[in-house]
Amino acid sequence: MRCLERGVVAWLTGLPASGKTTIALATAKRLRSLGYRVEVLDGDWVRKTINPDAGYTREERRRHLLRVAWIARLLARNGVIVVCSFVSPYRDVRREVRRIVEEEAPFLEVYVHAPLEECIRRDPKGLYRRALRGEISHFTGVSDPYEPPENPDLVLDTVRNTVEENAERLAARILEALGEGARGSPGSGASP
Numbered sequence: 001m002r003c004l005e006r007g008v009v010a011w012l013t014g015l016p017a018s019g020k021t022t023i024a025l026a027t028a029k030r031l032r033s034l035g036y037r038v039e040v041l042d043g044d045w046v047r048k049t050i051n052p053d054a055g056y057t058r059e060e061r062r063r064h065l066l067r068v069a070w071i072a073r074l075l076a077r078n079g080v081i082v083v084c085s086f087v088s089p090y091r092d093v094r095r096e097v098r099r100i101v102e103e104e105a106p107f108l109e110v111y112v113h114a115p116l117e118e119c120i121r122r123d124p125k126g127l128y129r130r131a132l133r134g135e136i137s138h139f140t141g142v143s144d145p146y147e148p149p150e151n152p153d154l155v156l157d158t159v160r161n162t163v164e165e166n167a168e169r170l171a172a173r174i175l176e177a178l179g180e181g182a183r184g185s186p187g188s189g190a191s192p
């Protein structure tokens with residue numbers, strides 16, 4: 001197991017069904033196989049466990065995401081690589097998240113991109129179908145806005161690229177932020 005003095009937070013933002021969870025898990029698997037300690041904080045999981053009362057109004061999402069930012073910060077300052085996957089649709093809230101994390105650890109904003117029509121086509125949970133019928137209020141992409149990042153650290157296109165290609169790119173970007181070198185080879189800059 002590699003021991004980093006300080007980790008990093010990679011924050012995946014994108015529409016529902018854009019591929020955030022899938023990429024987060026594939027990236028974590030890849031980094032763990034290289035010996036890094038990785039935590040994935042995912043919207044569905046956090047909403048089931050830590051934040052069971054969080055709803056989807058703007059203010060509820062903001063409170064939910066700022067709590068996650070603090071958890072991610074604590075983990076990262078203790079040497080854990082944290083991959084967060086949240087719709088996190090509002091630019092100003094993502095800015096607040098970055099500010100919280102960057103006081104103690106590097107932060108990467110990662111835009112997981114697929115066009116809305118493709119997300120609607122995938123619809124793995126059937127939520128777009130329900131939202132389009134008017135059964136879910138404040139549904140991102142349908143009845144609530146998604147504000148794309150203006151200056152993301154990385155863009156992952158989930159139509160053109162496979163899950164594995166995107167996971168490889170994200171893992172490489174994370175290792176770069178850690179100063180670990182592109183392939184994370186042993187002895188390439190890990191903290192003593």
Ligand SMILES: Nc1ncnc2c1ncn2[C@@H]1O[C@H](COP(=O)(O)OS(=O)(=O)O)[C@@H](OP(=O)(O)O)[C@H]1O
Nearest residue numbers: 015016017043056061086087088089137138139140
């Ligand atoms: N109204 C509404 N808007 C957006 N998403 C909704 C909504 N209601 C339920 N869901 C499902 O909840 C997942 C989003 O949770 P997040 O915590 O990532 O959202 S947020 O960052 O607080 O905006 C999101 O999961 P993902 O598909 O994994 O993104 C949806 O499946």
Ligand SMILES: Nc1ncnc2c1ncn2[C@@H]1O[C@H](COP(=O)(O)OP(=O)(O)O)[C@@H](O)[C@H]1O
Nearest residue numbers: 016017018019020021022122124158161162163
């Ligand atoms: N290149 C890709 N990257 C990620 N997901 C993809 C890709 N191609 C198809 N998918 C599918 O899209 C869906 C994305 O779902 P999920 O990862 O839960 O997205 P999100 O967490 O953004 O809601 C999954 O069913 C996944 O198999």
